[in-house]
Amino acid sequence: MTSVPGSARRGMKHLGPIIEERRKHLGKAWAEKPNDFLSWLMDDPQGSQSSVRDLTLRILTLNFAAIHTSANSFTQALYNLAVHPQYIEPLREEVESIVGKDGWSKGALVKMRKVDSFLKESQRTDGIGAVTLSRKAMKDFTFSDGTVLPQGTIIGAASQAIHLDNRIYDNAGTFDPFRFADMRDADGEGTKHSFVSTNPEYLPFGYGKHACPGRFFAANELKTMLAHVLLTYDIKLEDNATRPRSWHIGGTIAAHPTAKVMFRKRAY
Numbered sequence: 583m584t585s586v587p588g589s590a591r592r593g594m595k596h597l598g599p600i601i602e603e604r605r606k607h608l609g610k611a612w613a614e615k616p617n618d619f620l621s622w623l624m625d626d627p628q629g630s631q632s633s634v635r636d637l638t639l640r641i642l643t644l645n646f647a648a649i650h651t652s653a654n655s656f657t658q659a660l661y662n663l664a665v666h667p668q669y670i671e672p673l674r675e676e677v678e679s680i681v682g683k684d685g686w687s688k689g690a691l692v693k694m695r696k697v698d699s700f701l702k703e704s705q706r707t708d709g710i711g712a713v714t715l716s717r718k719a720m721k722d723f724t725f726s727d728g729t730v731l732p733q734g735t736i737i738g739a740a741s742q743a744i745h746l747d748n749r750i751y752d753n754a755g756t757f758d759p760f761r762f763a764d765m766r767d768a769d770g771e772g773t774k775h776s777f778v779s780t781n782p783e784y785l786p787f788g789y790g791k792h793a794c795p796g797r798f799f800a801a802n803e804l805k806t807m808l809a810h811v812l813l814t815y816d817i818k819l820e821d822n823a824t825r826p827r828s829w830h831i832g833g834t835i836a837a838h839p840t841a842k843v844m845f846r847k848r849a850y
């Protein structure tokens with residue numbers, strides 16, 4: 583019992599005509615060729631990868647990796663903002679002064695260190711998984727300390743335990759939204775503690791060769807949305823007090839699915 587075949591059929595219904603249309607242009611000069619994921623896939627198919635079904639499945643798989651993760655991170659950030667209203671003003675000031683000078687540009691987003699730090703801290707305290715970096719040993723593997731993984735073993739890193747370890751983060755259990763901005767200021771260093779940086783102590787995007795390649799896109803998307811919310815709305819939790827508890831489902835952590843954040847258009 584799975585909804586995957588039905589979803590694939592629905593996806594093919596939507597994407598089929600677009601793929602057929604693009605096929606007409608294959609191999610020909612096409613000035614208006616869309617520069618998107620579908621074009622990239624169609625440009626370099628291997629074997630059966632050019633079928634409508636295969637292309638659709640690839641797009642649905644990427645959507646799966648991209649959408650619920652970003653939505654979850656943003657929901658957690660909204661809950662954190664609503665429950666810590668004292669951080670709204672400094673964040674707003676940052677966004678207003680940067681957008682005032684640079685407009686809504688990619689460069690402006692790069693300069694928003696507090697917004698960046700807020701989102702990063704939100705993923706540290708309320709990430710998408712108690713376990714990330716899942717890997718399967720495709721053959722017997724021996725670590726440098728002699729630990730042996732037999733072929734087929736599935737392992738993962740205990741990311742939540744790492745993120746909440748006081749030996750790694752000061753007052754690890756406290757939501758301290760500007761901790762990473764402060765670390766960047768203290769380091770005098772540009773990107774080491776930015777939202778998209780990964781290291782063995784910050785694992786919401788995984789780590790290593792298969793670390794999330796969409797995190798750069800996610801950073802721009804989430805920072806734009808948070809900056810927009812900050813400038814446009816006052817927000818609060820419906821019950822005004824309690825941080826909605828996340829749901830833990832196996833190794834997954836999901837933002838509370840039904841808690842309500844109230845938005846009121848700001849008076850200028």
Ligand code: HEM
Nearest residue numbers: 647648651652655715716786787788789792793794796800
């Ligand atoms: C805040 C948003 C996101 C979070 C928290 C997130 C998290 C993750 C994590 C934990 C992994 C596994 C990394 C590993 O095992 O080392 C991953 C992989 C991946 N993510 Fe994301 N992701 C996000 C957004 C996106 C977006 C927007 C896209 C695409 C546009 C994307 C595409 C992918 C892909 C393709 C992989 C597989 C990479 C591979 O196996 O080589 N993700 N992501």
